[in-house]
Amino acid sequence: MSFKKKDASKATRADGQLRQSQLVTTFGPGAMVDLVDRAVVIGGLEHWGYGREGYVALDDPRLRRSLIPRLRALDPDLDLAKEGYFRMPPEGDARDPYPNVGIRALEFPRWFVCLHCHRLARATEQFENKKGRYQHQCAKNKWSSAAPVRFVAACKRGHLSDFPWIPFAHMDREGGECDRQELYLEENAVGDVARILVRCRNCEAWTSMNKASVLPYKCNGDRPWLGGRAANEACDQKMELLVRTASHAYFAQVVSALRLPEPTPDPLRVRLRDKEVWKAVHKVKTAEQLATVMELMDHVQSAVGKAPLDQVIAAIRAENEASSDTSERPLRSAEYERMIKAPIEPPGVVPEAGVQFAAYRVPKHRIDLPPGVRGLVVVPELREVRVQVSFSRFDSIGANLQGEYDFEGRKVKPAVLTSPTGNEKWLPAAEVRGEGVFVELDEDVLGKWEKRAAVQKRAELLLRAFEADGRGAFPGIRFFLLHSLSHLLLTAVSLECGYAASAIRERIYCGQAEASGPNMGAVMLTTGTTGSEGTLGGLVEEGRRIRYHLREAWDLGRLCSNDPVCAAHDPSAESSDRHTEGAACHGCLYIAECSCEWFNRFLDRALVVPTIGNDPELAFFRERP
Structure with a gap:
């Protein structure tokens, strides 16, 4: 797809391109994007244009029913239409751009700095737009290019505004702001933020950027992605310094669900x-x-x-x-139940062309299951719908064990993608077509493992560390086991299945979400790409060799290149910077974040396999499978 700046009606070509799937994750509404000579913020859903051909609907009634109460917890006016409530981002044509097709991106930040003299000002006040690029006349007949300043201000509710340069530069001046501000951003090659100064040449007031770590200014509720000051809202948060290209500048809250066909009616x-x-x-x-x-x-x-x-x-x-019954079943519980009740796989079965979901349980006489594994379900055809609900800045918001977001109990809620009182009653979505392998652990063995004294002691240690981190709800020791097993198995399978590790995605089924529901304990690996690579068939075929891959995973987890430091990591120690991980690091368990549902958190390989310096009783697979 392509996107356009706010003055797209005057443009003859799109100003940039993004993949459609990126609009649902990394670069959704409210995300900041760098262009060649300026920076923009991706517009809200009001600024998405589909043209004459219209949108591609990815409607899923089960996911819609689950999302409606969660959207209303964000804002009572948010709702979803009866039809066309999930839509793929618009597809632009760079060879034949059309102003009303694509996504409008609004210029942000509005402050620029001269690359020669370091003059700092709003683009409309001190710079001239020459052939689409801002220029500054530093001296007589000498023009220099200007670039968007890399510092902006934001708050934990997702609001975004220009950094308060004028009051910040005069922060320590007795009389406050001077009558005629002339600001310069003085940087040096060292890169130390304490050496970056904002100076007013008119009154010689200056402030170091290291004071920007704690700003005394209240957030004014700016939402530039919705367009104009009319989109602002009241906010009780404080402004915080944000670097436009920082990794914590945008976190998308994405909910996904497998397309499960309705059961045949009685x-x-x-x-x-x-x-x-x-x-x-x-x-x-x-x-x-x-x-x-x-x-x-x-x-x-x-x-x-x-x-x-x-x-x-x-x-x-x-x-x-x-x-x-007016309540919708939790997403993962419904999927888990469909998996464990999958029919036995007939010999030579091939799913019908165009089917959205096909799952078969592999008979035990055809596979070699190790102790602790109850069964294997292969999914030769699946489709997964991923929908962006909101976004946050500074801190990611974790979903619950059902993959759903509980916004109702949050004091600080994330930002919305569209004006709640507007006409856009839909959400951006992407569909993944692929295959999967579902590995179900033995519930009896899991229950006995959870009751071991060593495991309960480890659970208390991880709980203390988690409370020090202070984010969300503790997922439980079973989740640590399943998540760590998923990462080890994903790495082992990716070496032989023909897919890149980043093209495989995990799906964890853990815990009991309903009083009468199943007590879940399984992991599923799926192809996690929107492209054609998702249907090559290698994952299903390698999944049938589950014991071989479990052995490979066991060998991978036994020894880390950072042992014994990794294996001996104490997450509850005051000096630890990883309060949500036990024995886990980049050398053993971490995988690409596009493959992990939980940002590489809640991992501990000592719960899966015996590790150096830890009690072997911790390991679910104490012996090599």
Whole structure:
């Protein structure tokens, strides 16, 4: 796709290009992007244009039902339309750009600095736009290029504004701001922020940028990606310094769900749903009552047919429960249940062309399962919908174990992608078509492992460290095991399946989300790309060799290149900078962040395999599989 600056109507070509999938993750609405000679912020959904051909809908009713209450927790006015509520980003054509097709990007920041004399000012006040690039006349008849300043101001609610250069430069001046400001940004080659000065040549006031770490200014609620000051909102946060290109400048909250086909409806329940039939039987609770109704009403008799009366009563009860249940099942619980109930794989089966989901349980006589692993499900066809809900700055917001975001209980909520009171009742989405391998651990073995004294002691240690970190809810020791196993298995499989490790993505199924739901304990590896690389078939075939890959994973986890330092890492120590990891580092467990759902947090290989200096009782796979 292509995007355009705010004055796109005057442009003949798009000013930059991004992949469509990047608009749902790294460069969504509110993200800052560098162009060749200026910087922009990606516009909100109001600034996305689809042209005559319209949008590509990626609607998924199950995911929509899950997201609506979460959106309203962000803002009561947020909602999703009945149709077209998930849309792919617009596809632009760089060879034939059209002003109304693509994404408008608004110029930001609005302050520039001269590359020659270091004059600092708003672009419209001291610089001239010459052929699309800002120039500054430093001396008589001498023009120099100007670049957007790299420092901006933001807050934890995602608001974004120009850095308050004028009051900041005069922070230590007794009389405050002078009458005629003339600011310069003085930098040097050392790169130390304490050596960067903001100086006013008019009054000789100056302030070092190291004082910008704590700003005394209140955030004014700017949302430039929505356009104009009318989009601002009240904010109770303090401004904070932000470098435009910093890694913590943008965190997208993305929710994903597998496209699960609706189960085949029961023919009896379909007949009972007839308006006249249901009106007659919806209050029936016993076989005697049903027999009486059938005797009096021929259309009820016809709908029931030869079905046993107790089966009809069960169908009526199921219909009543379905109509009274207004809550949507958690995303991962529904997926897990579909996986564990997958049909046995017939020999030589090939999914039908165009099918969105196909999963088969591999019979145990065809595979060699090690102790602790209950079963293997291969998924030759799957489609995953990924939807961006919001974004944050400075801190990432973790999803719960269901992959969903609990915005309702948060004091500081992330930023929205569109004006809540506007007409854009949809969210940007991308669809991944690929394959997967689902590895289910034995629940009995998992339960016994969790009760080991060494494991419980380790859980207490990780909990103390997590509380020191102070973010979110502790996921539990089982999650640490599953997440670490997922990383080791992903690395082992990627060496032989034909996919790059960054093209494989994990999906963790852990814990009990519902009182009557399954107690989940499984990991699934899927191809994690929106391109054609997601359907090569190598992941499914290598998944059938699960014992071999578990052995490779076991060998990978036994020894790290940073041992014994890595294995002996104490996350609860005051000197530790990794409070959410046990024995884990770049040498053993960390993988590409596009493959990990949890930003390489909550990892400990000592819970999977025996490691140097740790009690072997910690390891779920104490012996080589």
